[in-house]
Amino acid sequence: MSILLFVIELRNFVQNIRPYKPGKPIEEVVRELGIKKKILKLASNENPLGPSPKAVQAMHAKINEVNLYPDDNCYYLKNKMSETFGLATENIITGSGSVELIELIFKAYVNPGDEIIMGDPSFIMYKIASQIFGGKRVAIPLKNYDQDVKGITDAINSATKIIIIDNPVNPTGTIITKEYLDRLVKNVPSHVLFVIDEAYREYIEDSEYPNAMDYLTEYDNVVILHTFSKIYGLAGLRVGYGFSNKEIIAALMKVRLPFNVNQLAQIGAAAALDDTEFVKRSIENNESGKEYLYKEFKRLGVAYTPTYGNFILAHFEHDAKEIFQKAQKRGIIVRTILEYGLPHSLRITIGTPQQNKRLVEVLQTII
Ligand SMILES: Cc1ncc(COP(=O)(O)O)c(C=O)c1O
DSSP states (O other): OHHHHHHSOOOHHHHTOOOOOOOOOHHHHHHHHOOOSOOEEOSSOOOTTOSOHHHHHHHHTTGGGTTSOOOTTOHHHHHHHHHHHTOOGGGEEEESHHHHHHHHHHHHHOOTTOEEEEEESOOHHHHHHHHHTTOEEEEEEOBTTBOOHHHHHHHOOTTEEEEEEESSOTTTOOOOOHHHHHHHHHTSOTTSEEEEEOTTGGGOOOTTSOOGGGHHHHOTTEEEEEESSSTTOOTTTOOEEEEOOHHHHHHHHHTSOTTOSOHHHHHHHHHHTTOHHHHHHHHHHHHHHHHHHHHHHHHHTOEEEOOSSSEEEEEOSSOHHHHHHHHHHTTEEOEEEGGGTEEEEEEEEOOOHHHHHHHHHHHHHHO
8 A cells, every 4th residue: 555655646736735734623632632621722713702693593493404415506695695795696606714715716727837926924825725736936025014015016927827915914913004905906917816815804993904895896807705714703614705706706616616615504604694793792802802912912021913813923032832832731722833934923813801811821821
């Protein structure tokens, strides 16, 4: 068996891929360390308030129908989104998390050698998707944690196929403002797909934060990505969605697998869209948690990057992996971001007041 594996050669592009490394699941830490106490996970930017209660209730009512395949075209969910966002269903695509939509974009559009421009750092799946499809990653370093609009614009050439940015950026939590995004979108030529990933947009109530949906009427090459994983608390269901013009959506629909959004996920996501009370509570929790952590980080002498998301990038004087390991031994999982080239930083999800307090107590004992 092992000899056979040796002979079968991988596609060239795949050989150097380092697989995506998610935040450690709680069960894995329990298995590894045999820890008895309750583990707290602040590693994957999940919603600490749990799932949207409306989503849970709606899914309960349909649990006995999972013997049936789901609606392949997500008719009900897309219609609900169409009402909510004021777009035709042909302008909407749903996927198994927005990571699937990222994959579909690359699968549909990237030929080997095509150039993909992205911020550095940015969500690691952009790099992995480029590698899988043989795209050439053109990484433009953030300037003082902001997107370098001039750097991105200057990097565009006839080989550029996609520009993909996250707004806010994972892992820094910083945003590109409306003024700068307006400037950037104007400079993207029509042969380039401009993907704006707004996974954390619902957390942001700031007039400087652009509404990328405004670009859809004017620009045919814009794709916007959103997700139910963050503010709606449905990361485990895996539902992401995207908006674009109908030709691009039709192209992405060609390369997806059938039934890519499961039955309960469709029901739960549609119900979550109506859960305005939960969204409001999640924003409030995030804002107060952010203020509390800023204050405590200052007290502890921990530097941080002010965030627009539901996570904070904290900076340490020495190797952050050591702090990560010590925190884990004390029952808290945070996120190292070595793969983003930041060995001295940890990305920490903002929790509930109790969780934040526990985090601060643990950090205080470590540093
Ligand atoms: C910027 C960004 N985009 C996309 C995703 C993926 O989200 P989903 O759960 O919808 O696949 C994440 C997840 O952390 C993210 O940070």
